[in-house]
Amino acid sequence: MALTGKLEIDVEIKAPPDKFHDMFCNRPHHSQHACNDKIKGCDLHDGDWGTVGSVIFWSYVRDGKAKTLKEVVEAIDSEKNSITFRVLEGDVMKDFKSxxxxxxxxxxxxxxxxxxxxxxxxxxxxxGIAHPEDALQFAVEISKDIDSHLTQGN
Structure with a gap:
């Protein structure tokens, strides 16, 4: 059994790519308004929103349990509407080295x-740690909630 892995999923949404990217890149703290049953808080611990090297702390609920996550923004590509985060601390790191x-x-x-x-x-x-397939479902739910938030009234 491999210790390393990679999971991928595509989620179809109605919002334009730049608006969705902007939510995660420049306004992740607004995501708690779109996903208030899942995301309870998003705070900037270091740096500035929308910049590489910024450290973000999340409070969220998954599987009915309160959890936390601290991550650093590793890469941003605004032309490709892409952002990469590396998890530093939190509940996820109990089971994963990276x-x-x-x-x-x-x-x-x-x-x-x-x-x-x-x-x-x-x-x-x-x-003994399972592959985190449940994280994919969480990503789908967050994507759909943010999409609804971005497109309401349209």
Whole structure:
């Protein structure tokens, strides 16, 4: 059983790619308004919103349990509407040595909207840890909630 892994999922949304990217890049603290049953807080611990090297602290609820996550923004590509986070601390790190999340929003071919591509690369602490497939469902739910928030009234 491999200790390293990579999970990916695509989520179709109605919002334009730049708006979705802007939410995670420049306004992640607004995501708690879109996903208030999942995201309870998002605070900037170091740096500035929308800049590489910034440290963000999340409070969220997953599987009915309060959790935390501290991450650093590793890369931003505004032309490709992509952002990469490396998890530094929090509940995820109890099971993983490393955990990197990349979110990229691309225009949907043949129409309005976007395809949001989530990639999660990780190294487990030991072989007894399950691959985090449940994180993909959480990503889908967050994407749909943010999409609804961005497109309401349209």
């Amino acid at each position: 955990y990197v999340i990349t979110i990229q929003a691309s225009p949907k071919s043949g129409g309005e909207g976007s395809i949001v591509h989530w990639t999660m690369e990780y190294e487990k602490q030991h072989e």
